[in-house]
Amino acid sequence: LPEHNHCICRRLTACMEHIMPFLIKFLMGPILLVSQGTRDYNPKQMAIREKVFNTIVSCFKRHGAETIDTPVFELKETLTGKYGEDSKLIYDLKDQGGELLSLRYDLTVPFARFLAMNKISNIKRYHIAKVYRRDNPAMTRGRYREFYQCDFDIAGHYDPMIPDAECLRIVSEILGELDLGDFHIKVNDRRILDGMFAVCGVPDDKFRTICSTVDKLDKMCWEDVKNEMVKEKGLSEEAADMIGQYVSMQGGMDLAVRLLEDPKMSQSKQACAGLSDMKQLFSYLELFQVTDKVVFDLSLARGLDYYTGVIYEAMLGPAGAEESLSVGSVAGGGRYDGLVGMFDPKGRAVPCVGVSIGVERIFSILEQKAEAEKVRTTEVQVLVASAQKNLLEERLRLVTELWNAGIKAESMFKKNPKLLSQLQHCEESGIPLVAILGEQELKNGMVKLRTVATREEVRDSCVCVCVCNSLIAIKSRQC
Amino acid sequence: LPEHNHCICRRLTACMEHIMPFLIKFLMGPILLVSQGTRDYNPKQMAIREKVFNTIVSCFKRHGAETIDTPVFELKETLTGKYGEDSKLIYDLKDQGGELLSLRYDLTVPFARFLAMNKISNIKRYHIAKVYRRDNPAMTRGRYREFYQCDFDIAGHYDPMIPDAECLRIVSEILGELDLGDFHIKVNDRRILDGMFAVCGVPDDKFRTICSTVDKLDKMCWEDVKNEMVKEKGLSEEAADMIGQYVSMQGGMDLAVRLLEDPKMSQSKQACAGLSDMKQLFSYLELFQVTDKVVFDLSLARGLDYYTGVIYEAMLGPAGAEESLSVGSVAGGGRYDGLVGMFDPKGRAVPCVGVSIGVERIFSILEQKAEAEKVRTTEVQVLVASAQKNLLEERLRLVTELWNAGIKAESMFKKNPKLLSQLQHCEESGIPLVAILGEQELKNGMVKLRTVATREEVRDSCVCVCVCNSLIAIKSRQC
Numbered sequence: 001l002p003e004h005n006h007c008i009c010r011r012l013t014a015c016m017e018h019i020m021p022f023l024i025k026f027l028m029g030p031i032l033l034v035s036q037g038t039r040d041y042n043p044k045q046m047a048i049r050e051k052v053f054n055t056i057v058s059c060f061k062r063h064g065a066e067t068i069d070t071p072v073f074e075l076k077e078t079l080t081g082k083y084g085e086d087s088k089l090i091y092d093l094k095d096q097g098g099e100l101l102s103l104r105y106d107l108t109v110p111f112a113r114f115l116a117m118n119k120i121s122n123i124k125r126y127h128i129a130k131v132y133r134r135d136n137p138a139m140t141r142g143r144y145r146e147f148y149q150c151d152f153d154i155a156g157h158y159d160p161m162i163p164d165a166e167c168l169r170i171v172s173e174i175l176g177e178l179d180l181g182d183f184h185i186k187v188n189d190r191r192i193l194d195g196m197f198a199v200c201g202v203p204d205d206k207f208r209t210i211c212s213t214v215d216k217l218d219k220m221c222w223e224d225v226k227n228e229m230v231k232e233k234g235l236s237e238e239a240a241d242m243i244g245q246y247v248s249m250q251g252g253m254d255l256a257v258r259l260l261e262d263p264k265m266s267q268s269k270q271a272c273a274g275l276s277d278m279k280q281l282f283s284y285l286e287l288f289q290v291t292d293k294v295v296f297d298l299s300l301a302r303g304l305d306y307y308t309g310v311i312y313e314a315m316l317g318p319a320g321a322e323e324s325l326s327v328g329s330v331a332g333g334g335r336y337d338g339l340v341g342m343f344d345p346k347g348r349a350v351p352c353v354g355v356s357i358g359v360e361r362i363f364s365i366l367e368q369k370a371e372a373e374k375v376r377t378t379e380v381q382v383l384v385a386s387a388q389k390n391l392l393e394e395r396l397r398l399v400t401e402l403w404n405a406g407i408k409a410e411s412m413f414k415k416n417p418k419l420l421s422q423l424q425h426c427e428e429s430g431i432p433l434v435a436i437l438g439e440q441e442l443k444n445g446m447v448k449l450r451t452v453a454t455r456e457e458v459r460d461s462c463v464c465v466c467v468c469n470s471l472i473a474i475k476s477r478q479c
Numbered sequence: 480l481p482e483h484n485h486c487i488c489r490r491l492t493a494c495m496e497h498i499m500p501f502l503i504k505f506l507m508g509p510i511l512l513v514s515q516g517t518r519d520y521n522p523k524q525m526a527i528r529e530k531v532f533n534t535i536v537s538c539f540k541r542h543g544a545e546t547i548d549t550p551v552f553e554l555k556e557t558l559t560g561k562y563g564e565d566s567k568l569i570y571d572l573k574d575q576g577g578e579l580l581s582l583r584y585d586l587t588v589p590f591a592r593f594l595a596m597n598k599i600s601n602i603k604r605y606h607i608a609k610v611y612r613r614d615n616p617a618m619t620r621g622r623y624r625e626f627y628q629c630d631f632d633i634a635g636h637y638d639p640m641i642p643d644a645e646c647l648r649i650v651s652e653i654l655g656e657l658d659l660g661d662f663h664i665k666v667n668d669r670r671i672l673d674g675m676f677a678v679c680g681v682p683d684d685k686f687r688t689i690c691s692t693v694d695k696l697d698k699m700c701w702e703d704v705k706n707e708m709v710k711e712k713g714l715s716e717e718a719a720d721m722i723g724q725y726v727s728m729q730g731g732m733d734l735a736v737r738l739l740e741d742p743k744m745s746q747s748k749q750a751c752a753g754l755s756d757m758k759q760l761f762s763y764l765e766l767f768q769v770t771d772k773v774v775f776d777l778s779l780a781r782g783l784d785y786y787t788g789v790i791y792e793a794m795l796g797p798a799g800a801e802e803s804l805s806v807g808s809v810a811g812g813g814r815y816d817g818l819v820g821m822f823d824p825k826g827r828a829v830p831c832v833g834v835s836i837g838v839e840r841i842f843s844i845l846e847q848k849a850e851a852e853k854v855r856t857t858e859v860q861v862l863v864a865s866a867q868k869n870l871l872e873e874r875l876r877l878v879t880e881l882w883n884a885g886i887k888a889e890s891m892f893k894k895n896p897k898l899l900s901q902l903q904h905c906e907e908s909g910i911p912l913v914a915i916l917g918e919q920e921l922k923n924g925m926v927k928l929r930t931v932a933t934r935e936e937v938r939d940s941c942v943c944v945c946v947c948n949s950l951i952a953i954k955s956r957q958c
Contacts, residue, residue: 158892413637
């Protein structure tokens with residue numbers, strides 16, 4: 001008997017295997033999915049996104065930035081050779097005849113192409129747009145294959161560190177205004193890193209690879225990082241230990257001053273150039289009132305190849321907090337003086353410095369915060385309702401009057417909606433006012449206006465004036 | 480001798496052919512191009528674009544719409560079978576492992592997929608985003624391979640023609656507010672077209688192909704359209720002539736009433752359903768105060784397969800004007816009651832009606848208009864300048880004070896800029912105010928504020944208050 005059961009079991013399983021695809025097709029029906037690593041934004045998410053963008057754009061505009069836009073795909077060769085190992089993450093378009101195209105990987109390379117193509121030698125611009133990376137992202141941490149970047153860059157030949165300091169002031173303003181709690185910004189300089197590697201005895205050809213190991217210090221402990229340097233990358237134990245001493249250093253202008261007098265560091269011309277610029281940077285940050293948010297941190301490395309000077313990265317939480325608890329970097333950037341020259345026919349360089357705000361992580365944080373809250377997804381100020389049947393025409397006439405006056409208004413699309421369902425719609429979507437039409441009021445040429453929250457009612461012959469007054473009253477009560 | 484010359488000529492040509500690619504490479508240098516049919520937007524174009532979007536979004540919000548966003552690429556199968564012959568214009572992504580993806584072709588199919596996937600049965604939403612078509616566009620007429628669509632749609636089971644009328648009201652509001660001159664909106668109904676084809680004796684299987692020939696009436700004269708019907712598509716001469724009589728008809732509610740009594744048309748149930756809805760539509764349009772802009776035009780066909788009821792298209796210029804002079808359609812849409820059901824597992828239908836604003840053509844028109852004009856690309860309110868050397872620190876301190884107060888301000892990135900170049904910068908970028916620092920004012924704890932246009936100057940100890948007052952004064956002078 002057990003054998004018999006087993007047999008039935010096996011047959012059932014085999015049968016299920018045949019049926020399953022049809023069952024799934026039957027249950028799921030047609031295609032209902034978005035592609036891996038992408039997402040739709042529903043109205044609530046869009047309301048949050050709009051608020052974040054408004055804060056960011058206001059800040060960019062307050063600092064005098066213009067904006068540009070570039071196509072979502074570039075010629076493949078424009079992107080080739082700009083991202084090092086990460087190039088494998090670029091999305092290519094299918095060759096359907098014509099040019100070979102790729103989806104943009106960031107906004108910095110298209111910006112450099114734009115500057116060179118239009119022979120622009122100075123501009124302060126922002127660019128908010130989606131970029132694409134064929135990554136295997138941790139979507140719960142707010143990382144996607146399609147994601148927004150909000151970039152602010154300053155291009156042009158200027159006196160050192162003034163634009164760089166403004167970028168840091170901008171990060172500080174934006175993170176402060178978004179009300180994400182405490183945050184701090186780490187700064188370092190590629191020249192200081194390279195100088196440090198040189199004086200610690202790292203061979204020239206190992207600078208980049210050792211640099212990317214240092215970059216892992218935000219995810220790995222020093223022991224593991226040292227192990228990778230010595231065992232995997234063949235660095236001497238002494239060199240690694242010496243690096244270890246430097247990368248544990250954090251401070252402000254004082255640290256820059258101290259390192260300028262450091263017997264080893266001061267031997268590197270590069271390091272000295274970076275350190276005196278760092279000193280200068282902190283003096284401007286003081287004037288910009290942001291020194292309390294900025295930490296000079298020798299362990300900050302950043303992955304991208306194109307940086308040539310100052311680099312920075314902003315994290316949530318106070319400085320020195322356990323990194324593993326943080327959501328990671330929410331903004332990052334630096335100076336890249338060589339990139340535009342790669343596109344210019346004559347190799348003419350345009351020095352640039354910029355910052356990218358990691359809005360997807362910020363969206364995730366704010367979406368989580370708003371999970372329990374009610375977020376309005378429309379801006380309707382007044383619903384035109386009717387208390388009796390057969391008043392559709394009167395409703396449409398009134399809503400037209402309101403639209404003509406620039407008032408945000410709607411009326412239900414049913415001929416005879418119930419008053420209760422009209423009032424419920426106001427509650428659900430947060431509409432503050434309802435204009436209720438009834439036979440009696442119509443006879444007297446009046447309209448009844450009710451404040452939804454308080455149920456206060458007024459009657460008036462001019463609904464537009466009445467709506468405006470009520471909105472002002474509601475606003476003053478909320479203040 | 481002539482032969483000798485000829486020979487030299489040939490050799491030169493051959494030589495040039497060899498040299499040209501190198502010469503081009505030498506002259507042009509690295510890649511400086513955007514891909515065919517796409518374009519960058521420079522700051523001036525972006526300023527125009529922002530203004531257009533603000534007008535459109537304000538209108539959508541005034542009508543109570545929420546907004547959503549969807550990824551730029553969809554699973555290839557989501558788009559398959561939705562666009563008929565135009566499917567060949569879809570951009571596919573390269574198969575780099577994983578899913579097969581395509582760039583979205585419009586915003587309507589992703590919207591229908593979104594509704595089905597999230598089981599949403601009613602929503603009023605707008606969506607502004609770029610779509611992609613591998614077309615050979617006439618770029619001078621404002622058509623690109625990457626272009627914006629601004630869509631407004633109403634999904635849900637409602638009483639007939641109320642949402643449809645609101646869509647037409649929205650088109651009318653937007654085109655009016657964008658100040659593009661006169662315009663008119665043609666409306667028709669797929670059911671009226673199909674009924675007309677039936678009573679004219681078009682065989683059922685030729686409805687679609689004859690419909691797309693009728694669609695060409697905005698580009699071709701009736702004679703050519705008739706020729707195509709009879710000679711290419713094998714329609715009888717009599718049927719074509721009968722169609723010719725109908726498609727020349729234009730009117731308002733009166734035409735719908737007349738056709739309902741037309742001995743032939745009244746034989747078609749479909750046509751009657753369409754015509755009585757058309758009557759109803761015009762009664763709502765009257766309440767919405769837009770009948771003067773809307774023409775019931777039996778020649779309007781529209782290409783897309785998914786329309787099931789009312790269709791419309793807006794053109795610039797007065798009704799009946801020479802079509803060839805116009806820039807073509809600037810908005811279009813209609814009712815599509817079957818599309819969501821194609822994505823729903825149970826085939827559950829969600830009736831939809833919507834409109835798409837053709838913003839690229841609108842951008843082109845406004846860009847041409849603005850060619851000679853000065854358009855501000857930043858919103859800076861005040862430039863912090865210095866009249867003497869060595870005042871960088873004071874400038875940075877003051878600009879920080881202004882930013883802290885939420886004022887849009889900038890200062891030049893040079894240590895010692897010339898006063899003249901600072902004032903020139905104000906003139907060029909339309910900055911209305913300049914705060915000029917000088918030794919004397921600093922000693923007295925004052926700042927000098929100059930209105931750029933009038934050269935009026937005031938001195939004050941509180942620059943923020945002073946800036947705000949001056950801005951109000953400038954604004955009131957402009958009114």
